[in-house]
Amino acid sequence: MNKEFSASMSLFFKVTTTILIILIILIGGILFKETEVYVAVIYAIIIYPLFAYYYLISLNKIKVDLNNIYFISKIKTNIIPINEVKIITRKSQNNLIIIGARGIYGLMGISMDNYRCNIKNRTKLIAIELENVKYLVSCDEPDEFVNTINTLKNDKETP
DSSP, rough: OOOOOOOOOOOHHHHHHHHHHHHHHHHHHHHHHHHHHHHHHHHHHHHHHHHHHHHHHHHEEEEEEESSSHHHHHOEEEEEEEEOOOOOEEEEETTTOEEESSSSSSSEETTTEEEEESSOOTEEEEEESSOOOOEEEEEESSHHHHHHHHHHHHHHHHH
16 A cells, blocks of 8 residues: 655745745845845855755655655655554644744744644644654645554554
């Protein structure tokens, strides 16, 4: 059994990302025109790679097979064995305080309650807790995803 769950950006994050990209490009252009060149170069060396980095690590999709959950981004895949999942639930969007990228390609970073976050839609959150790591992600069909993982966990626990 292989299932794939897409992770699409909500309208809010699409608009936020577009506005931030336009602002960053405008600020870069103003710096090149109005300040010393080295200031603009330092800005470009720091800011533009950050945008590329967050784009590359943003969640693309989640795959599930009989044994593992795969969080797939453009450059990296995190693998979580299903038998290590202690709790998987839907989570509400209140109290999302995250240290990291807020608004560009979603929410990515560490939350104040120690979840590793890669969120593209705040209304479709899923909390996955392992023994010593917690994840907060979103996908387009969160209820089906949670049901799939709970079914696979139950199948593994019963002989």
